[in-house]
Amino acid sequence: MTTASVVSAARGTVAIRSENLCRHYRMGETLIRAVDGISLEVRAGEFVALLGSSGSGKSSVLNLIAGLDRPTSGTVVVQDRDLAILSREELAKYRLHVVGMVFQSFNLIASMTLAENVELPLRFAEVDRSKREDLARAALERVGLQARMGHRPSELSGGEQQRAALARALINRPQLLLADEPTGNLDSHTGTEIMEMVREFNQQLGMTVVMVTHERALAERYAQRMIFLADGKLIDDRANVPTTAASGGQS
């Protein structure tokens, strides 16, 4: 795993900046304004929570930052890259090298073992097999799954799967960790374990974290900043002092 200094080199500079960001869909005759003119800035090393009810547009914003989707209008600039003008190939490279993603439903590939899942991004990055195996082992050790490397996702608990997903998200040493409801499918104890890991990456590696959640309590416990969305608009943006100490949290 990378050292903190590499990832946090630009701590304090602007990591994400969006201006009047819009993502509209047409559904039949109806225009859905999933994201409707959001402007925000996230500094490198920040832990930001995007909060809002279902359909508020928080996942859509996350997808735009992740380069999985393109804005209808406005700009989203991540690490000095204007995602709206990148080609599909460049966006793929951006997702490969700059962003790590964690999903509510873990999104591990069922036919692959944990080790294979974790090293999959390294295959796309054309890393040599021997180096790939070493990196995957180290990443799984970091999340405490070294004994489960040869297991398939279906043989693991939800918490273990999410830990493996975290290991996969970090394998390419991204500057940005995007988490979409990472504890949504976990019990509170396991959820806390995962969140502690996320916070550890944020604090120790200086990784910028943007987490989508609808649980305000979770955001208050871990995030340094909370951004509230409703109907695709930013309705509140406030700083927050995490309620749990860095040494370990209570569920």
Next chain:
Amino acid sequence: MKIPDLTELALRNLRESLLRNSLTTIGISVGVASLVAMLSLGIGLQQLFSRRLAKSGLFDTVLVTSRRDLRGMGRDEERNGPAPAESRVLDESARLEIEHLPNVLEAYPDIRFITELRYDDKPHLTMISALPSSAKSKDAFDGMQGTFFSSDTAAEVILQKSFAEELLGKSPSRGVDETNVADLAKPLLGKDLTMRYAQRAPSPAPAATSADGANPADSALAAASYSVISREEKLTIVGVADLDPESMRGPARAKVFLPLKLAESLHVMQPTDLREIARAASDQPVYSSISARVKDPAQVQLVEDAIKKMGFGTFSILDASRGLQQVFRVLYAFLGIFGSLALIVASIGIVNTLVMAILERRREIGIMKAIGASDGDVKKLFFAEAGAMGIFGGIVGVALGWTIGQVINLGTNVYLKRQGFPPEHFWSVPWWLVVFAIVFAFAVSLASGLYPAGRAARLDPVQALRYE
């Protein structure tokens, strides 16, 4: 993504839906097998025909005829050449000229005549032909009973099997032409035949007219005149040939063979002698045809061209084989098209399988894209899966096609044996067909993967990740 990684992922994905992918691969195998079976049948048949032609021993021989004889095959170059009456006479000087052409080993006159042979006091009318000593090495005399002529002038004769049957009064039964040649030869070898023939002898010079210095045309005519004397020659049977050395000549083929020098020394009256009487002012022998033996069959065309330039008509087995090759090319095309039909049907199976795979693995594609796979990576992965099915299908198909061929070959040979025919190998799978079939299956599979791979690559990752 690197090729080994791509291959590994593709094979893993194929293993995940083993039954479906196996069925698709079997479909390709059947297609390839049908293609291989069809083409190998075509190739085998061509080889069989070529072998049969080669057995005639005439692949390295050019038959030279004078255009005066109108013996050409009616081909354009002969129709368009000089008028037959004005073209060159095929005489001894022409023979020597042909013999001195590059790549020509020898040029010998084609002495053939129909005459009576008496054996056991019974007359038999047949076509007799003279053979040079070089004919000994021809495949046509493989399996011959007895020996070849002891010398080029020996009073010996070789019989073709069918004539031997005639002498012994054995008529070949229909469908069973494999009468044992050894049985035929046993009572005949060493026995004598009497050949009755018409000898052409020069007429005594008409002294009175030539001395007076009369009309030169008359003297030329006188020089060309000759007498015909009936002669007899005792010949010893030294060999009985199993094969037909003159199969190329069709109904004009000879069934009895004499040594060339002996035949020349007999001055047997030949059909051309009558034709040439009106103009032959020289005492040189004139031949109806000459056989030019070429060093290598590959040079036959060159020699043929050179002889044509001299003003003679030519015929070689290459002419026949060239026509045959054209027929086989058409046959290949038809067999190939029919064979490919099954492969085309199989390719639709590949498209179906991969489109199904996209639907099933939609979420997986979304995940791969979310963690950094490019459109190209996804496209290549689906291509690799299609290609792997193609290669496996190709290999299995070739093996299957080969097996089908062997079984059919075996079955047909059992049938041929029962019908009293010798076994034949008419099924051939050359190495290039193996390579071609696998490469073709691979190419067809990749082409089938085009649409599904493109569709997978274009998947919207956000939509794909939402898919359950």
